[in-house]
Amino acid sequence: MSSSEPRVETRSARPYACIRTRAPLSEWGRVNALVGEVRAWLDERGVAVVGAPQYRYHSVDVAGEIDVEVGWCVAEPVEGDGRVRPGEWPAGEYAVCDHVGSPDRITEAFARLDEWSARTGRPFAKRGETWVGRFETYLTDPAHEPDLDRWRTEVAYLLGTG
Template identity: 50%
Template sequence: MTNEPTVETREERPYAAIPITAPLREWDRVNALVPEVYTWLRDRGVPPAGPLFYRYWTVDPRGDISLEVGVPVGAPVTGDGRVIAGVIPGGRYATLLHAGHPDRLLESLTALEKWGPAQGLRWDNRHEDGHEVWGGRFEFYLSDPAVQPDMDKWSIEIAYRLAGDA
């Protein structure tokens, strides 16, 4: 971590993404979607309007994680089946900046997850069929690997949408 968590209000933003479900042991399949999303945008002449993100929908206790690998865009796009159009919901978010390798992200996630309830905050999530379903749980990858190839120097913003903003 490089800072204390904060709460901020964000506007709704459109995005293009590829959904996937995978356990952590197969995370290479998730990361492999990053260039595919950027290629899809480039082939359609759609410039990115923000950093790459992972949007987490469910984290299954058995290990499967349902998420989207996406990129904000300036205006809504039409998906093609493989790539979907979505919206980063507007509202209040608890955020925390993680500095360092993504493999150590769990430390920052844990810190934010403890901080929120200690502040009386509730996450925009619910439990459904044994799954925790999130309305807005994001990791924004602020570092461009082409500019900063040393993953130990990366910056990743964690953002959890707060309940009551749905």
């Protein structure tokens, strides 16, 4: 299990469809179930999915609730229905780190990114305590790779300007 050295990537805006929720870590199973719900919603409407499932974190309080969107990037923007809503990755420079191993150890990637930010003086984009662009993309399909130690996850944080 390991996390790569962070790298900077410039990314364009990308549309996605998601469900936003708040939950403590003790209810993370409920959050994870939203991956399938959003995918089924997209499939029912014939919406083309681009890539893997993703989580966008707006605020993280590991002792309390986490404000998160769970969804999928799509080829074209979607109209929401109240439960499923449209979203968009903000365009800009991202600090990106690849994590190989169980999602339960994803904090290794977070620590790498925090260390990188402190070392380089490149802050992450935030408005107060709200992240402007903090994403996890799950690159491994559990149906094809049941071994959690082989899962690949990309963590990407939008960089700030100051």
